[in-house]
Amino acid sequence: MKQFFALTALILFPLLSLAEDRDLFTEVEEDTKLTNYEWTHRPIVVFANSPNDANFILQIKFLEDNIRALEERDVIVLVDTSPENNSLLRQRLRPRGFALLLIGKDGQVKLRKPFPWNVRELSRAIDKMPMRRQEMNAEG
Numbered sequence: 001m002k003q004f005f006a007l008t009a010l011i012l013f014p015l016l017s018l019a020e021d022r023d024l025f026t027e028v029e030e031d032t033k034l035t036n037y038e039w040t041h042r043p044i045v046v047f048a049n050s051p052n053d054a055n056f057i058l059q060i061k062f063l064e065d066n067i068r069a070l071e072e073r074d075v076i077v078l079v080d081t082s083p084e085n086n087s088l089l090r091q092r093l094r095p096r097g098f099a100l101l102l103i104g105k106d107g108q109v110k111l112r113k114p115f116p117w118n119v120r121e122l123s124r125a126i127d128k129m130p131m132r133r134q135e136m137n138a139e140g
Contacts (some may be wrong), residue, residue, distance in 0.1 A: 024067055025060075030088050034107050041076040042126060043103040051081040053096040059116035066119035073126045074105070105131055113137035126133035 026032075028045075037043050044063070048056035063070065063077055071076070080087055080095075093109070094103055102111035102125060112124050126132050 006087075008091065014109050024070060024075070025077045025079060028078050028082075028089050030085050030089060030131040032089055034089070034092075034103055037076060037103075037105075038107045039070055039105050041074050042105055043076050043078050043101075044070075044122065045078045045080070045089060045093060045099075045103060047097075047099040047101075048081045048094070049097055053081070053098055055116050056081060059098075059100060062118045069119050069123050073123065073132065075122075075126075091137065098122050102126070104129060 028070070034043060046063075047054065047058050051057070060079075078089065080089060082089065093099070095101075096114075098114060098116075099119055100111075100113040100115070101109055102122060104110045110129065111122075
C-alpha cells in the first residue's frame with residue numbers, strides 16, 4: 001500500500017506542477033490584448049527574439065522558481081518569443097530584444113527591464129503598488 005501512495009505521489013505531483021505552470025504561463029498570440037486581463041491579473045510580459053535567448057531562459061527559470069508568490073499577486077506571465085508574428089502586444093509595447101514588463105491591473109506599464117528579474121524583486125515592486133496594498137489590507 002505504501003508503494004502505491006509513493007508511486008502515485010511521484011506521478012501526480014509533477015503533473016500538478018505542470019498544470020499550475022500552464023495556468024500561469026500563456027503564449028502570446030497575434031491578437032492577445034492586455035485588456036483581457038484588466039482588473040483581474042497583473043501581467044508580466046516577457047519578450048525575446050528567440051526561445052533560445054539566454055535572458056529569456058533565465059527569466060522563465062526565475063519565474064518558475066516561485067510560482068506561489070506570483071499566484072498570490074494575481075500574476076499571469078505572457079510570453080512572446082516570435083517577433084516575426086508582430087503581435088498586438090509587440091506593436092503596443094515595442095520591445096527591443098529581451099524585455100520584461102510588469103503591467104498593473106489597470107493595464108498600465110509599471111516596470112520595464114532589459115534584463116531578467118527574480119520573483120523576489122518583482123514581488124517587492126508589486127507590493128508597493130497602491131492596489132496591491134489595498135488587497136493586502138483587505139486580506140488582513
